[in-house]
Amino acid sequence: MEQRLTWALAACARVLRPVVRLALAMGVKHPHLEELLRDVLIEEARRSWQRQGVPHPNLSQLSVTTGLNRKAVTAKVRAIDEPLPHTESSAAAKTFTLWMQMLSEDPSLRRLPVAAGAAAPSFEAVARMSSRGNVHHRTILDELIRLNMVSETDGTAELTGDGFVPTGDLQSMLAFLGDNVRDHLQAAVSNTLTEQPRMLERSVYARGLSLQACEDIQRLVRQRWSVLHQELAQEMSRSVGLAPAGAEGRIRVGIYTYYEDEGGPSTSHLPQQEPKE
Structure with missing residues (x-):
C-alpha cells in the first residue's frame, strides 16, 4: 500500500506541475489552492460514495475518505463556484x-x-x-x-x-x-x-530532435487533424440528429502536441509508442 501511494503521488506531481505553473502565472497563492483542493476532495469523495450506492454520504464517511476533519467537511456547504x-x-x-x-x-x-x-x-x-x-x-x-x-x-x-x-x-x-x-x-x-x-x-514520443523538426511534425499533425476534425464534426452532428429524446451521452475528441528544448546535449531515441488505450 505504501508503494502504491508513492506511485500515485508521483503521478499527481507530474499532473499538477503545469497546473501550478498556470496558477503562479495567474497570481494564485497557496491559500487559494489549499481551499480549492479541500473543496474538490469533498466533492469527489461524495461522488465516490454515490457511485457505490450511497446517495447521501454522511460527515464521517466523507471525513474518513478525504482525511479531512469533520469541521472542514461541515464548512463545505455549497458547490464550487463556476465562474468559467x-x-x-x-x-x-x-x-x-x-x-x-x-x-x-x-x-x-x-x-x-x-x-x-x-x-x-x-x-x-x-x-x-x-x-x-x-x-x-x-x-x-x-x-x-x-x-x-x-x-x-x-x-x-x-x-x-x-x-x-x-x-x-x-x-x-x-x-x-x-x-x-x-x-x-x-x-x-x-x-x-x-x-x-x-x-x-x-501518444507517440521522441527525444533528440531539433526544434525545427518538432515544428515540422506539429505542422503535419495540424494538417491531419483538420481533415479528421471535419469528419468528426459531421458524424457528431448526424448522431445528435438521430439521438432519441432525452439522450444524455457526451463525447469529446481532442488532440495535442507539446515540444520544448530541454537544453544541453541529448541522445537521439527512436519514437516510442505508449500502449495505453
Whole structure:
C-alpha cells in the first residue's frame, strides 16, 4: 500500500506541475489552492460514495475518505463556484463548428450575408440551426467578432479563423483549458482505474530532435487533424440528429502536441509508442 501511494503521488506531481505553473502565472497563492483542493476532495469523495450506492454520504464517511476533519467537511456547504463558461454549451462555438463544416463542403460559404431570404445560406440561418433558435444570431455574431474569429463588412460575415480558439479572451481560453484537459485526464484516470469502457488514449514520443523538426511534425499533425476534425464534426452532428429524446451521452475528441528544448546535449531515441488505450 505504501508503494502504491508513492506511485500515485508521483503521478499527481507530474499532473499538477503545469497546473501550478498556470496558477503562479495567474497570481494564485497557496491559500487559494489549499481551499480549492479541500473543496474538490469533498466533492469527489461524495461522488465516490454515490457511485457505490450511497446517495447521501454522511460527515464521517466523507471525513474518513478525504482525511479531512469533520469541521472542514461541515464548512463545505455549497458547490464550487463556476465562474468559467462551459465550452460545450457555447452557442458561438456550435455556430463556428457548423459553419466550418459547411465550408468544408462548399468553399464559397466562407462569406455569408448576415441575413438573407429563406432560400439562401446566411449567418442568421447557421446560427439559428446551431443554437436551435435559443440565442439571437446577432448576439452570436457579436461574440465571434469579439473573439476575432469572424469579421463583418457591409452586411456580410466572413470566417477569419480555422478553429475555435479564442486567443483574445482569457476567460474563454481558461474555460477551454479546463474542459479539454479535464476530459483528457478523465480518460487516462478511467483507464488506469480499469473502468469500462476503455477510452482511446495514445501518444507517440521522441527525444533528440531539433526544434525545427518538432515544428515540422506539429505542422503535419495540424494538417491531419483538420481533415479528421471535419469528419468528426459531421458524424457528431448526424448522431445528435438521430439521438432519441432525452439522450444524455457526451463525447469529446481532442488532440495535442507539446515540444520544448530541454537544453544541453541529448541522445537521439527512436519514437516510442505508449500502449495505453
